[in-house]
Amino acid sequence: xxxxxxxxxxxxxxxxxxxxxxxxxxxxxxxxxxxxxxxxxxxxxxxxxxxxxxxxxxxxxxxxxxxxxxxxxxxxxxxxxxxxxxxxxxxxxxxxxxxxxxxxxxxxxxxxxxxxxxxxxxxxxxxxxxxxxxxxxxxxxxxxxxxxxxxxxxxxxxxxxxxxxxxxxxxxxxxxxxxxxxxxxxxxxxxxxxxxxxxxxxxxxxxxxxxxxxxxxxxxxxxxxxxxxxxxxxxxxxxxxxxxxxxxxxxxxxxxxxxxxxxxxxxxxxxxxxxxxxxxxxxxxxxxxxxxxxxxxxxxxxxxxxxxxxxxxxxxxxxxxxxxxxxxxxxxxxxxxxxxxxxxxxxxxxxxxxxxxxxxxxxxxxxxxxxxxxxxxxxxxxxxxxxxxxxxxxxxxxxxxxxxxxxxxxxxxxxxxxxxxxxxxxxxxxxxxxxxxxxxxxxxxxxxxxxxxxxxxxxxxxxxxxxxxxxxxxxxxxxxxxxxxxxxxxxxxxxxxxxxxxxxxxxxxxxxxxxxxxxxxxxxxxxxxxxxxxxxxxxxxxxxxxxxxxxxxxxxxxxxxxxxxxxxxxxxxxxxxxxxxxxxxxxxxxxxxxxxxxxxxxxxxxxxxxxxxxxxxxxxxxxxxxxxxxxxxxxxxxxxxxxxxxxx
Amino acid sequence: xxxxxxxxxxxxxxxxxxxxxxxxxxxxxxxxxxxxxxxxxxxxxxxxxxxxxxxxxxxxxxxxxxxxxxxxxxxxxxxxxxxxxxxxxxxxxxxxxxxxxxxxxxxxxxxxxxxxxxxxxxxxxxxxxxxxxxxxxxxxxxxxxxxxxxxxxxxxxxxxxxxxxxxxxxxxxxxxxxxxxxxxxxxxxxxxxxxxxxxxxxxxxxxxxxxxxxxxxxxxxxxxxxxxxxxxxxxxxxxxxxxxxxxxxxxxxxxxxxxxxxxxxxxxxxxxxxxxxxxxxxxxxxxxxxxxxxxxxxx
Numbered sequence: 045x046x047x048x049x050x051x052x053x054x055x056x057x058x059x060x061x062x063x064x065x066x067x068x069x070x071x072x073x074x075x076x077x078x079x080x081x082x083x084x085x086x087x088x089x090x091x092x093x094x095x096x097x098x099x100x101x102x103x104x105x106x107x108x109x110x111x112x113x114x115x116x117x118x119x120x121x122x123x124x125x126x127x128x129x130x131x132x133x134x135x136x137x138x139x140x141x142x143x144x145x146x147x148x149x150x151x152x153x154x155x156x157x158x159x160x161x162x163x164x165x166x167x168x169x170x171x172x173x174x175x176x177x178x179x180x181x182x183x184x185x186x187x188x189x190x191x192x193x194x195x196x197x198x199x200x201x202x203x204x205x206x207x208x209x210x211x212x213x214x215x216x217x218x219x220x221x222x223x224x225x226x227x228x229x230x231x232x233x234x235x236x237x238x239x240x241x242x243x244x245x246x247x248x249x250x251x252x253x254x255x256x257x258x259x260x261x262x263x264x265x266x267x268x269x270x271x272x273x274x275x276x277x278x279x280x281x282x283x284x285x286x287x288x289x290x291x292x293x294x295x296x297x298x299x300x301x302x303x304x305x306x307x308x309x310x311x312x313x314x315x316x317x318x319x320x321x322x323x324x325x326x327x328x329x330x331x332x333x334x335x336x337x338x339x340x341x342x343x344x345x346x347x348x349x350x351x352x353x354x355x356x357x358x359x360x361x362x363x364x365x366x367x368x369x370x371x372x373x374x375x376x377x378x379x380x381x382x383x384x385x386x387x388x389x390x391x392x393x394x395x396x397x398x399x400x401x402x403x404x405x406x407x408x409x410x411x412x413x414x415x416x417x418x419x420x421x422x423x424x425x426x427x428x429x430x431x432x433x434x435x436x437x438x439x440x441x442x443x444x445x446x447x448x449x450x451x452x453x454x455x456x457x458x459x460x461x462x463x464x465x466x467x468x469x470x471x472x473x474x475x476x477x478x479x480x481x482x483x484x485x486x487x488x489x490x491x492x493x494x495x496x497x498x499x500x501x502x503x504x505x506x507x508x509x510x511x512x513x514x515x516x517x518x519x520x521x522x523x524x525x526x527x528x529x530x531x532x533x534x535x536x537x538x539x540x541x542x543x544x545x546x547x548x549x550x551x552x553x554x555x556x557x558x559x560x561x562x563x564x565x566x567x568x569x570x571x572x573x574x575x576x577x578x579x580x581x582x583x584x585x586x587x588x589x590x591x592x593x594x595x596x597x598x599x600x601x602x603x604x605x606x607x608x609x610x611x612x613x614x615x616x617x618x619x620x621x622x623x624x625x626x627x628x629x630x631x632x633x634x635x636x637x638x639x640x641x642x643x644x645x646x647x648x649x650x651x652x653x654x655x656x657x658x659x660x661x662x663x664x665x666x667x668x669x670x671x672x673x674x675x676x677x678x679x680x681x682x683x684x685x686x687x688x689x690x691x692x
Numbered sequence: 693x694x695x696x697x698x699x700x701x702x703x704x705x706x707x708x709x710x711x712x713x714x715x716x717x718x719x720x721x722x723x724x725x726x727x728x729x730x731x732x733x734x735x736x737x738x739x740x741x742x743x744x745x746x747x748x749x750x751x752x753x754x755x756x757x758x759x760x761x762x763x764x765x766x767x768x769x770x771x772x773x774x775x776x777x778x779x780x781x782x783x784x785x786x787x788x789x790x791x792x793x794x795x796x797x798x799x800x801x802x803x804x805x806x807x808x809x810x811x812x813x814x815x816x817x818x819x820x821x822x823x824x825x826x827x828x829x830x831x832x833x834x835x836x837x838x839x840x841x842x843x844x845x846x847x848x849x850x851x852x853x854x855x856x857x858x859x860x861x862x863x864x865x866x867x868x869x870x871x872x873x874x875x876x877x878x879x880x881x882x883x884x885x886x887x888x889x890x891x892x893x894x895x896x897x898x899x900x901x902x903x904x905x906x907x908x909x910x911x912x913x914x915x916x917x918x919x920x921x922x923x924x925x926x927x928x929x930x931x932x933x934x935x936x937x938x939x940x941x942x943x944x945x946x947x948x949x950x951x952x953x954x955x956x957x958x959x960x961x962x963x964x965x966x967x968x969x970x971x972x973x974x975x976x977x978x979x980x981x982x983x984x985x986x987x988x989x990x991x
Contacts, residue, residue, distance in 0.1 A: 412808070414750045425752070425802075434795040435788060447787045454838040457990045461838075465831040465983070468790065472824035475794055479820055483805030483813075489748055547782035551766055555792060558762035559755070562911070566754045569907045570743055578746040578807045579903050592805070592813020600821035605972055 045089045046100040046117060049170075052085030056132065057163035060156030063145075072145060075155050076136040079162070083133035086125060086166065093122035094529040101172070109682075110233055111175035115167075119532040120302070123378050124169045124295040127385035131287040132162040134389065134508040135280040141504035142396055143194075143278050150194040154278060160187040161284065165292050174223040174233040181219065185212040188289060192277045204272030207638070211269035215259030222252035222300070237303045246304045250311060253300040254318075261293030263352055264322030267345045268638035271333075274341035275405070279396025282337060286344045286392060287385035294351055294381060301359060309363045313460070315356025320466045323349030325610065327473045331480065332602035332612040332633050334594055335405045336395050339481060340388065343431055346474065347384040347439075350446065351377050353463065357449040360460060371536035372449040378533050379526060380442035383519065387430035387439055390512035394424035397505055398485060401498035407484040407594040409495060414486040416498045421486045423509040428478040430516045433471050435552040438519035441526075443471065444548055445541060473601060480597040489588035521556060523549050595631060609636050695769065695779045697942065702768040702925075705946055706917035707731035709924065709953045716957025731917065735910050743906025748808040756803025757908040757915070763796040764918035771925055772847045773945050775938045781847040786834050789846060790827070793878070793919070797823055800912075804900040815899035818968075822884060822896070825975035826874045832982030833867040833874075837930065839989040840864070850929030866985035868927060872955075873978040875923040877971075879916065882960040884971055924952040 059078035063071035093100070097119055104113040117125075136158065145151040164183035171177040189212075193205035227233050229245055238246055255266070262270040270290075274282045301307070323346045330342035358373030397420040398413060399405060414421035430437035450464035490496035500506070519526060523545040530537045580586040603611055612633040619627045711728035718725020745753070770789050772778040778785075801816035837849040840860045856864060877884045880897035889895055901912050928948030935941055966974060 412748070414752065421750075429795075429798065432794070432798055433791065434798055435791050436795065440791060444784070444787045444791070448784045448844075451784060451787075451835070451838055451844050454835050455842055455844075457839065459990070461835050461990075462983075462986070464835060465828040465979075465986075468827040468831040469824065471791075472794065472827040475798055476820040476824055479798055479801045479805070479816065483802055483816070487750070487752060487802060487806040488808030488813075544782070544784055547785070548788050551770065551780050551785075551788050551792065555759075555762055555766050555795070558766065559758050562758035562762055563751075563755055566758055566908055566911070567751075570745055570754065573743045573745045573906070575747045576744050578748050578809045580809055581811065586809075588808065590810050591808050592810050592817065597805075597813065597817045597820075600817060600972075601824070604969075605821075605825075 045092055046102055046115070048085050049089040049100075049117065050115075052082040052089070052129075053163050053166055055079075055082035055085065056159050056166075059136075059159040060152070063152045063155055068145065072140055072151070072155065075159070076140050079136040079159065080133045083129035083162075086129040089117065090122040090125045090129065091529075093117055094119055094126075094532045097532045106176075108175065112173050112234065113176055114172040114234055115170045115176075116172040117170050120295075120299065121169045123529075123533045124291055124381065125166055127291055127382060128162060128165050128169070128288045131284050131385060131389045132158070134511060135283050135393070138283075138393055138396070138505050138508040139278075139280045141502045142280055142400060148194075148278075150196070154191060154194050154281065157187040157190045158281065158284065161191060161289070165288055168292050169295055172235050174227065174235060177235070178216070178219065178223070181216065184289065184292065185209075185216065188212075188281075188285060191281045192273045192285075194278050194281065195276065198276070200272075201276040204269075204276040208269045208273040211259050211266070215256045215266070218252050218256035218259075219296075222249055222256055225249055225252065226303075235299075235303070237305065243308075247308075249300065250304060250307075253297055257293045257296035257300070259293070261290050261297065261352070262345045262348050263318060264325050264345060264349065265637050265641070267322070267326065267348075268635050268642060270345055271329075271338045271341040271635055274344065274392075275335055275337035279337070279392050279399060282341075282396075283389040283392035286341065287389040290344060290348055291381050291385060294348065294355075294377075297352075298355060298377070301355065307359050307363050309360065312356045312358075312360030312363055315359055316353045316460060316463055317356075319349040319351070319353030319356055320463055320470065321349075323347075323353070323470045324466065324473070327470055327477055328601060328606050328610055329633075329636070330477045331473065331598035332610070334408055334631065334633065336398065336407050336481060336485060337392070337405050338633070339407075339477065340391050340395060343391075343474070343477065344384070344388055346470065347380065347388070347431075350443065350467070350470070351380050351384070353467070354380060354442075354446045354449070357446065357453075357460070357463075360453070361449075367536050368540040369449060369452055371534050371540045372445055372452065374534040375530050375537045375541050376442050376445035376449060379445060379530060380439065382526070383430065383438040383442050383516075386512055386515045386519070387427045387437070390423060390427040390509060390516060391431060393505070393509050393512065394420050394427060397501040397509070398424075398498075400501055400505070402492075402494040404492075404494060407481065409492040410485045410490070411488045411492075411495055411588060411591065412486070412490040413495060413498055417486075417500045419506045420501060420509060423506075423513040424486060425482055426513040426516050428482045430520070432475040432478040434475075435548075436517065436520045436556050438516045440520060440552070441523040441545065441548070443467070445544070448541075448544055476598065476601055480594055484594035484597065488591050491588050491591065491593075521549070521553055523552075609640065694774045694938065697938070698768060698771075698773045698779060699765070701773055701942060701946065702765065702918055702921055705949070706921040707735060707914065709921050709949060710917050712950050712953035713957045713960070716954050717961050720958065720961035731913075735914050738910030738913065739907050741906040741910075743904075743908060745905075746807050746903050749806045749903070752799075753803050753806040753903075754908060756800040756806075757904060757911040759796050759799040760915035761911040761918075762915075763792045764915055764922050767792050768918065768922045768925070770846050771922065771929060772850050772934070772941075773925060773929075774942045776847070776851050776934055776936055776941075778847045778850075781845050783844045785845045785847075786849075790830060794823075796915075796919075800900060803904075807903045809903065811899050812902055815896050818896045819880075819900060822877050822971060822975060825972055826877050826978065829870045829874050829975070829978040829982045832979060832986050833871050836860075836863050836867050836982065836985040836989050839986070846926070850926070851934035852930075854933030860989055863985040863988040864930075866981050866988070868931060870978045870982035870985070871923075871927050871930075873974065875920075875927065875952075876956070876959070877975060878923060879920045881956055883963055883966040883974070886960075886965050921949055924949040928952060 059075045062074035100117040106113045167180035258266045326345035330339045333339035354377035361369030430439045433439045433443040454461035527542045616629045710731040769779045804812040804816040885896040
């Protein structure tokens with residue numbers, strides 16, 4: 045089984061090379077086929093591991109000091125491999141039509157790096173040795189940098205890619221520190237439980253993991269790179285980044301937490317607080333966005349917040365020794381990882397189709413697309429229902445589990461119970477956010493020429509969306525199908541969550557059944573009804589521009605009820621004069637954390653760092669000298685230190 | 693048997709509730725008012741009529757009314773209206789209860805946006821925002837009741853033995869006051885919305901359904917009545933102890949809900965709509981009140 049996985053990974057990693065062997069369209073198709081085949085191989089292993097719970101391990105020698113290639117596929121790793129393979133396969137097929145060589149200069153590059161990114165992410169998840177982990181981590185970070193920068197003729201894209209590169213490496217620094225601390229305790233870089241380390245060291249490892257993996261997962265306030273990066277990447281890449289790469293960050297956090305025994309109570313509290321405040325912040329920012337892909341990216345930050353809160357509940361359960369609570373929190377986290385991957389992948393692919401058809405990401409120049417793009421529209425509608433965690437869609441199941449966890453702490457009198465009310469608030473704002481997105485993009489009248497002449501996407505783009513939408517609805521209506529795989533990841537899930545999932549299925553199915561029945565009746569009753577213009581209170585000439593816009597729909601939440609820090613900047617100089625000039629309105633949304641928190645901070649430090657400018661002169665001999673000095677110092681450290689120690 | 697009884701109660705008695713509210717308002721204003729059974733006639737007439745559909749709309753436009761009718765009916769099955777256990781009762785059913793209404797909100801506001809009318813968009817924006825602000829109040833109430841009743845389902849909240857009034861009377865009063873505000877906003881009543889006004893700019897719920905006509909509008913009207921009934925029944929069930937006898941409980945709920953109707957009528961006669969900017973303040977107050985109830989019982 046492990047051999048199958050490794051074969052699949054190699055196939056995926058090398059899939060981009062097909063374009064160099066086979067010219068043109070055939071190369072693209074061969075590459076996509078290789079990714080799909082490799083993903084299927086990987087999924088077989090994943091399903092087998094989740095079914096049997098058997099841990100596969102392999103240990104290979106590696107010609108690097110202190111390094112070994114140890115890979116381990118346990119149920120936890122399998123759980124996080126699943127979204128990588130699913131989204132990798134789906135996005136590659138979608139990319140055939142969305143980003144073909146005939147239209148995009150960067151198409152070959154994108155395919156090569158998608159293969160490397162998918163293989164890198166999978167290797168991170170199965171790595172059981174810190175060096176291998178970091179190498180794969182860097183492979184993932186760099187290949188995704190090139191993917192984000194695919195459209196590099198645009199300044200916005202280049203900026204977003206640079207910010208991402210810097211952010212991910214700050215996170216990596218924290219991971220370096222974390223692995224060094226862990227090695228100091230365990231005596232080896234092989235990953236394993238932290239043995240007998242007192243109280244201070246586990247806390248240090250936990251906090252370093254939170255920072256290091258928090259950058260990758262996009263935990264507020266470390267998420268600032270995310271909206272730009274996910275919005276500016278090609279949409280099928282955004283689907284992979286949001287659906288799979290964020291989850292690799294979550295995986296790291298979960299994995300490290302399993303290595304730390306007896307977590308104190310405050311870890312759980314910190315995770316829940318971080319997760320929920322982050323979710324609330326992010327979903328509020330999503331409502332202020334007029335760029336659909338940035339709004340979706342903020343919704344990803346929100347969902348990561350929910351996942352982190354669920355991990356917090358599990359950690360809390362471990363701290364107070366309540367196995368049922370641990371299982372529920374953990375199951376909610378894993379399940380939400382799966383669900384979010386599926387529905388956010390779907391939403392990004394849908395946004396890609398819209399972008400493909402209209403050429404813009406601004407929702408206020410869209411409208412009425414459901415009539416022109418029925419398949420994309422219906423799929424996006426399903427994805428939006430999931431993102432708002434509505435019954436009948438998959439994300440409701442995982443969020444309901446998290447509520448259940450919060451409520452279980454209520455009879456104990458724990459303050460954690462307040463989380464349920466905050467989560468309810470987040471959920472209700474998510475409803476606003478996704479009604480706003482769906483309504484402004486797909487419903488009503490077209491607000492621009494491009495939207496009025498939009499066309500449905502080609503079949504190769506529709507099939508991936510249909511597959512993901514079907515997964516959203518099936519999991520939503522039959523939540524019990526995922527109990528079995530969850531049982532392998534979260535032991536104890538069967539007793540504590542299976543009855544609950546079975547119970548919520550009935551009302552949800554009844555609601556779906558009743559709605560469909562009534563809908564059909566209504567459809568039949570109004571089939572021959574006369575058609576007329578929308579009633580606009582007797583006004584004779586309504587135009588599309590008189591519709592409610594996305595901005596006005598979100599105005600209450602994003603511009604009135606939020607603190608000033610999170611509001612979009614609105615400039616509307618009043619035309620106030622004897623002969624008033626034309627009125628203007630400009631609304632700019634920016635990432636408040638990076639613009640108002642980090643940018644001033646970085647600016648100040650950058651000024652101080654200028655003093656070291658003389659080190660960087662751009663002369664080759666100097667750099668060769670630096671390399672030589674570093675090498676000598678490294679050798680000296682490696683050779684002289686042990687000698688000194690032996691001599692003493 | 694109990695399922696049928698419950699469904700009949702909600703389906704048949706809910707338009708009566710609207711009649712009671714309107715009659716109360718009429719009497720308070722010194723008018724005769726429409727007959728108590730007027731809502732039945734309205735719904736029956738609408739269901740028989742034809743309809744005109746906007747050219748702008750798609751299937752989403754018809755999905756709204758369908759969901760708006762199904763959801764309250766299904767939610768009512770989670771309340772123990774007859775006897776001591778609801779037809780659908782399990783630990784954590786309150787989550788599904790609340791989210792079913794979120795589903796209805798999603799579909800009805802999407803249906804409103806589907807028409808491309810500015811008025812309906814405005815109504816949708818307000819409906820979504822105010823409901824979002826009311827959500828924490830509802831959940832704080834659930835948390836307090838979970839602590840007081842020791843259970844985690846609507847059935848356990850609504851079938852307490854009366855001892856809760858002795859043990860946690862202050863918290864109960866706070867929760868019920870907060871939930872009454874939630875009931876008013878969720879059902880678009882004064883002081884949040886005026887169901888009788890005919891000025892589109894000021895309305896929330898009524899303006900969202902401007903373009904629905906005939907059977908679709910009848911379903912919306914009926915669904916709204918049932919939603920009001922369900923929320924009223926939830927509050928009444930929490931206030932009154934359960935007797936265990938099907939008939940007694942059934943009539944207690946029915947009587948209680950009609951009293952809630954009278955209370956709504958009195959509120960609507962006694963005060964005007966709030967200015968729009970005041971609405972969020974009142975809703976946040978409701979959340980704080982319910983949150984304080986949680987603090988009281990968590991001690």
